[in-house]
Amino acid sequence: MNRLNLHLVSDSTGETLEMIAKAALAQFDNPTVSRHFWPMVRSLQHLDRIVPELAAHPGLVFYTLVNPDTRTRLEEHCRMLGLPAVPVLDQVTAALEAQLGQAAQGRPGRQHMMDENYFKRVEAIQYTIAHDDGLAHEDWEEADILLVGVSRSSKTPTSIYLANRGYKVANIPLVVESPPPQTLYRLRHPLVVGLTTSPERLIQIRRNRLLSLNEATETAYVDNDKVKAELQFARRLFGDNGWPVIDVTRRSIEETAAAIIRLAQDRDRKPASEGGTGKPI
Template identity: 80%
Template sequence: MQRLHLHLLSDSTGETLEMIAKAALAQFDNAEISRHFWPMVRSRQHLDRIVPDLAASPGLVLYTLVNDDTRARLEEKCRQLGLPTVDALDAVTTALESQLGQEAHGRPGRQHLMDDAYFERVDAIQYTIAHDDGIAHEDWEQADILLAGVSRSSKTPTSIYLANRGYKVANIPLVVESPPPQALYGLRHPMVVGLTTAPERLVQVRRNRLLSLNEGTATDYVDGERVREELKFARRMFADNGWPVIDVTRRSIEETAAAVIRLLEARRKRGGLHKPSEKPI
């Protein structure tokens, strides 16, 4: 099976870019794609923070950046790293300019209506990025959803996908030797959802991750018995706290997100909680 790191960089929410990538990937079989999603990239400084991740996981870079300076910076850095880049909208925009006899405005995210739902999605994305991997637990009460699970159980990509739907999502890795902050057990507004997976699948995902980082695989991180203990520890925590659990073993990120949304909608019907101005993508 071929493996590819696919980096998606956008100066807006990234919805358009995700749809283009998804449509194109549907044409290929037997490929393992690791998606790296970078929304709201609107400055050289933000881009420079991403470059080390591009270098650590080399692959194909797709982007929708209308700012000439930011785009030139990305292309320059990718040339230095030997990474191919594709402007996902450039050919279409150029053709339209020719046919319409006018230049494109070059405004980030112009294809999205600047309504309340748009700004709510932007706010959700910013919140979710700032609360990835257990960061800033003091702000978890502001979240709509908190995803908990062991390392590599698809917490981050699911969080980003949900954020694009307008949900503020925090996530936390569960580590046997490091108990989560006490704040996790007293949350009232967010719905805490546990993510679990089959141990064999998790070992394979972790091995692939280590290989992509050019690291050895002879560690407890990919030891079968150790992984089973981690998953057992997480499931016990989910059960003790009455949190709903989703098995992501055979689910795509989209399917996992849809299951989370269904759980949240059911909870809101029971409790009358606030619903963000979500729009389908």
């Protein structure tokens, strides 16, 4: 009963369907799930070609199909095969139709249209990659968010995640022996956020990094006292400048990014004179 064939049938890229399935499965303890992914199913002929796979691997079918003929054909096949089929977006779409007073357009892949938001996201990704690890500090004023923290405090992956949400992000590593450029203290537009973590967690991550590079693991980079001094230096800098601080010790990249987005949205609603506290959140 802990095994499942999960068929994901989409008329677009299937990204939304995969995220919904992943979020739902996360609520269960170590289920054994074989995912069968069927994207870009936009014709009856294409749908009919995957039916033998549904029969060969019976299980649960999640689908996002907006074309009524394709939906009906899939539902008919699932009934004949005795497979439960779940239209995962139907309730959400129906609620929106009721509140907005209009019918959904029923066009597949509309969320992936190359509109203004799409090009904004592409620009944000390009900017973020070009301003990783302290690069191009002369352009930091163009950033929406600037992340500051010691080495291996999740700055880069968090930056890339935020860029995919449309935020231009720069990040800078803090090194005790090499103070950051003065540009950092003169910024007006970007939200500057400090990232911190526990010494134990940071040492573990750094050791794993050194091992992956086949380098010696007994260096100042992972020395307990040195690491604590780095983190204290960073915390003082955050506090002196009133930057908001996020402790990433027990946070995933997604959770850290969500906290940063909330800070950015809160700042947009506040007068410019109100700053951060320098305390971890």
